[in-house]
Amino acid sequence: MAEGSWYDADIARVIISEDEIREKTDELAKQVAADYGDTEGLLLVCVLKGAAMFMADFARALGRYGPPAELEFMAVSSYGEGTTSSGVVRILKDLDRDIAGHKVLVVEDIVDSGLTLSWLLKYLESRSAASVEVVALFRKPEAVKVNIPVRYVGFEIPNEFVVGYGLDYAERYREVPYVGVLKPEVYTRG
Helix, strand or coil: CCCCCCCHHHEEEEEECHHHHHHHHHHHHHHHHHHHCCCCCEEEEEEECCCHHHHHHHHHHHHHHCCCEEEEEEEEECCCCCCCCCCCCEEEECCCCCCCCCEEEEEEEEECCCHHHHHHHHHHHCCCCCEEEEEEEEECHHHCCCCCCCCEEEEECCCCCEEECCECECCECCCCCCEEEECHHHHCCC
16 A cells, blocks of 8 residues: 555555556456457447546557457446445446447446446447457456356455445545455445
């Protein structure tokens, strides 16, 4: 942890370091590059806001190894102000282009319940993409309610309240460069 950072007192423990994230992102980019070869029309779809950090680092790493890719962004919501998925999805920002015929790789920060991602995959497939796959940096296997075929997974993490590297609590902690467990007293304050 960076000494003296504003968030230090709120983190119970670090579960994935900044270096581990960097190494895993590079490894995932190599896997995708190997699988997609010199594919034309690869479209990375970042699910905002959480996946923004991962998308930036993953896209740069993919650029070193593999096929040219275009970047697109979507924002969907199923959380509201709560800490668990409601399963009801709203599109807050849709894609800016037609994805018909593109090989789409959804770039996700975390797969927990799977409810939102399941809806999103059906939505993208309905728009005539050539294929739709997922790369997720984190997955909470114990939280999964809907089994989704996630082709690329970086880390399996415990079903605890984690923040950092895009993961937030009430829009805070996204910029933390590692993933840590948030102290319960932080999210149970009145």
